[in-house]
Amino acid sequence: MIKLTDQQLDGLTEIINIGIGSAASSLNEIIKAEIELKVPVIKIVELENIANEDMGFVDEDLSCVKISFSGNCNGVANIIFSNESAANLVNTISAKQFKNVTMDDIKAQTLEEVGNIIIGGVLGSVGNMLTKRFDVALPVYMEGSIGFILNGNDCERGGTVVLIKTTFKVKNLSIEGLIILVFMVDSFKTILSGIDNLYNSCKDAQR
């Protein structure tokens, strides 16, 4: 099984942090409210066990935008909201941009666009820092339980994946989202080598 060194784990956490920060700024532009960020959690798990991971949602109907990516690294990004958070987010955006359109008509489109912005921000930032390329597929909107959503991450059948999860919260709007990035381990080695290269380019490393 792949094992990240402390340095790789720290570097990856920071790079994802930077990506989430960039994505949050883009979302902030749309909804005009401050977004609070959490430090990401990174784990190596078997894909078949991913639905058993504690994601903070229990027996809830959830809204999810799923975006596959390929290129130097393959995987799937998920942005997951409780139905209440999804409705609040859609209402907030639609009140600003989609006047006189019913929510049902625009829910999927709005959340897919939010997904695009957030995942594009995260992967773009990671790619820029590590000089790696990500090709992003069209977003897919789905609803269901956390198990149903995560079992759909079968970018390859079985195998080990690197699971990165983090949450963000929109202040004063009762909107909370969960971002889950699933990287296939084989191609993830290219990310780790990119992190190693970053450290090696600053030879006089600090503790």
Next chain:
Amino acid sequence: MAKILVIDDSSLTRTMTGHILKGLGHEPIFAVNGEEGIKLAAEEKPECIILDLLLPGMSGKEILTALQEKKIDIPVAIVTANTQDIVKEECLKLGAVCVVYKPVKKEELEKVINKLLKV
């Protein structure tokens, strides 16, 4: 050459920032959290501080407040991945001299340090 305190929990950012600062001829010293950072600021008396915002324990904003309460009068630049304008405004209100965004580039950090050293 200036002694510059870098407070950041990420070894990657400490490494990259330290590398740039040394290249600019400065002497970086490092803290991994707020408590250690405030202690070093008081003891080592650096000319300026590069402070991360999202830290375990005390946040960057709390550190800014604590520095003022303890009357540690050292100019601080916030370095963060959070590029929201409202966050920048809050940091400036709390006494930060400027806010710059990660990943910080050499030219940008040089300007920031020059600005801090003039305060």
